Amino acid sequence: MRCRRCRAAAVVEVRRHNAAFCRPCFLHHVREQVRRAIALHDLIRPEDRVLVAVSGGKDSLALWDLLLELGYRADGLYLGLGIGDYSARSGQVARAFARSRGAALVEVDLARDYGFDVPTAGRRGSRSTCAVCGLSKRYVFNRAALEGGYDVIATGHNLDDEAATLLGNTLRWQTEYMARQSPLLPAEPGFVRKVKPLYRVSELETAAYAFLRGIDYVVEECPLVAGNTQLRYKQALNQLEQTSPGTKAQFLLGYLERAATLFAAEDRSQLRPCERCGQPTPGRFCAFCRARAQVLGEPLAPVSDREIAGESSEEVLAAEVYGPAAVGGRHP
Amino acid sequence: MRCRRCRAAAVVEVRRHNAAFCRPCFLHHVREQVRRAIALHDLIRPEDRVLVAVSGGKDSLALWDLLLELGYRADGLYLGLGIGDYSARSGQVARAFARSRGAALVEVDLARDYGFDVPTAGRRGSRSTCAVCGLSKRYVFNRAALEGGYDVIATGHNLDDEAATLLGNTLRWQTEYMARQSPLLPAEPGFVRKVKPLYRVSELETAAYAFLRGIDYVVEECPLVAGNTQLRYKQALNQLEQTSPGTKAQFLLGYLERAATLFAAEDRSQLRPCERCGQPTPGRFCAFCRARAQVLGEPLAPVSDREIAGESSEEVLAAEVYGPAAVGGRHP
Numbered sequence: 041m042r043c044r045r046c047r048a049a050a051v052v053e054v055r056r057h058n059a060a061f062c063r064p065c066f067l068h069h070v071r072e073q074v075r076r077a078i079a080l081h082d083l084i085r086p087e088d089r090v091l092v093a094v095s096g097g098k099d100s101l102a103l104w105d106l107l108l109e110l111g112y113r114a115d116g117l118y119l120g121l122g123i124g125d126y127s128a129r130s131g132q133v134a135r136a137f138a139r140s141r142g143a144a145l146v147e148v149d150l151a152r153d154y155g156f157d158v159p160t161a162g163r164r165g166s167r168s169t170c171a172v173c174g175l176s177k178r179y180v181f182n183r184a185a186l187e188g189g190y191d192v193i194a195t196g197h198n199l200d201d202e203a204a205t206l207l208g209n210t211l212r213w214q215t216e217y218m219a220r221q222s223p224l225l226p227a228e229p230g231f232v233r234k235v236k237p238l239y240r241v242s243e244l245e246t247a248a249y250a251f252l253r254g255i256d257y258v259v260e261e262c263p264l265v266a267g268n269t270q271l272r273y274k275q276a277l278n279q280l281e282q283t284s285p286g287t288k289a290q291f292l293l294g295y296l297e298r299a300a301t302l303f304a305a306e307d308r309s310q311l312r313p314c315e316r317c318g319q320p321t322p323g324r325f326c327a328f329c330r331a332r333a334q335v336l337g338e339p340l341a342p343v344s345d346r347e348i349a350g351e352s353s354e355e356v357l358a359a360e361v362y363g364p365a366a367v368g369g370r371h372p
Numbered sequence: 373m374r375c376r377r378c379r380a381a382a383v384v385e386v387r388r389h390n391a392a393f394c395r396p397c398f399l400h401h402v403r404e405q406v407r408r409a410i411a412l413h414d415l416i417r418p419e420d421r422v423l424v425a426v427s428g429g430k431d432s433l434a435l436w437d438l439l440l441e442l443g444y445r446a447d448g449l450y451l452g453l454g455i456g457d458y459s460a461r462s463g464q465v466a467r468a469f470a471r472s473r474g475a476a477l478v479e480v481d482l483a484r485d486y487g488f489d490v491p492t493a494g495r496r497g498s499r500s501t502c503a504v505c506g507l508s509k510r511y512v513f514n515r516a517a518l519e520g521g522y523d524v525i526a527t528g529h530n531l532d533d534e535a536a537t538l539l540g541n542t543l544r545w546q547t548e549y550m551a552r553q554s555p556l557l558p559a560e561p562g563f564v565r566k567v568k569p570l571y572r573v574s575e576l577e578t579a580a581y582a583f584l585r586g587i588d589y590v591v592e593e594c595p596l597v598a599g600n601t602q603l604r605y606k607q608a609l610n611q612l613e614q615t616s617p618g619t620k621a622q623f624l625l626g627y628l629e630r631a632a633t634l635f636a637a638e639d640r641s642q643l644r645p646c647e648r649c650g651q652p653t654p655g656r657f658c659a660f661c662r663a664r665a666q667v668l669g670e671p672l673a674p675v676s677d678r679e680i681a682g683e684s685s686e687e688v689l690a691a692e693v694y695g696p697a698a699v700g701g702r703h704p
Binding site: 210211212213215269272273275276279280283284287290291294295297298299302303306 | 542543544545547601604605607608611612615616619622623626627629630631634635638
């Protein structure tokens, strides 16, 4: 196979574009996809201070690398989740990358700074491990960005992640979540802007990018993620992609281009400050404070029966207000 | 396992309802689902003359049986497609069912009445076999119903068919088709009302119903259907259903209940009479007349360049105006 751009020997095939690329042209191709995503939705302005949520996996490290390459002022944020060796290795990899690029890495540790880790929360609380992990990430990312004076949080969600989330929300017609599925969640009072510059880049492409750029990343999936529904949606889409290359991109990009506006009015979130931490929430207490209080066995405040009854639906909304559910695998 | 309704020994399990039924209670359960579908969307009125499109497969024969059992005035319509032994056996089965119930069966034969059969059309025309078969069925059903003075055409599309069609349209965000995905397409000038009373009954349930009612039906799939994309959507949904029973029902019924209204304004079909046959079409000639002319090598009329350029998109719309694509397997 020959490179589509320069006719040299190709090293990566991108089936949905019916194209193959040599190393330099593939790196150019990925950078162009990210540049285009940023331009199309005005995700990041040149003067912005960007905080990249870095898990140690291929997507978030590729994203950090790409943003630095494109000349943005991008610091990293590493959140220690306390998932044994997996977290230890993730932290090492994130720190090594920061050192190698001379970039700043903000570190938050769930156990040290908030008194619990993800495995304990999964065992003690009423939420699944992935749910409590996802809501903790959304909470900590936003709070760290606010406290650090950043303009924007960038996460490494790729095309496969976003297509799988959209499929999950679509199979249930969760129209409020669908309304918020976008590569750009603009800043709101109490919320820093959130962007997903890799939404046009497939998982295979981010992996190839990280490999070809010589980025050392954690290859293993999170050990707690087995059987995760997000993975099942990815499998279903991969199966369809195999016989119809481009299915995932068509599904996600087609939604953003043609259908998202139909759902815009379905986003009805009304926020007020959490009575405990001050972060915005649709209820009295934000999902993070409720989860933390439950895990630590601390009462939040006397609550009425009505609020207890409303807990589960409010929970889901709160999660989504912090950004679309990030329950798939490793990236933040 | 015990029957949920009467505690007798169960013969059928319905996982998505987390229930099992004995024979009489299962037949009651299916009848109730159909009765409910008819009531919910006002599909059929007691005085209506119904034409049931009968392919000889389990779904359409179960539907005919159910409508007769529920007391409707339901005749059958059998369309000979000319697909060798498969069509021959399908016709025999449809005639035998009609005889056994003392019901009337209208017969149309594509080769005898329109000069071509489906295999020839698949070989000679520019459309896939499934596409030309689907548009022929939609055309003939409507025309036969108009000419026979029927109030409504009923087709045997079940929950699995409808969910797969919705998935295919959703993966491409074909919002115009989504707007017309409904168990009821009301009558319009030139179009008889079309209804799908089995949309709440899964494929497994229609098969069990047909079996338990002793209906002799053609078990084989159409021999031309292999690799059909509709089948791939069914497989993807079945895979998700296996770990999450109820996924298909949630997807289809959730769409109808919560999301369909968001798409209503996307249906922009503007119809006028086909210049050849008089049936309504968004173009000059309806899709059936264009397909037939192509297969028979007859010119329709001089057409402008603009119409030729618009052919493919118009084609798809024309197909849909006759009702959502019925390209899956055997049923009409």
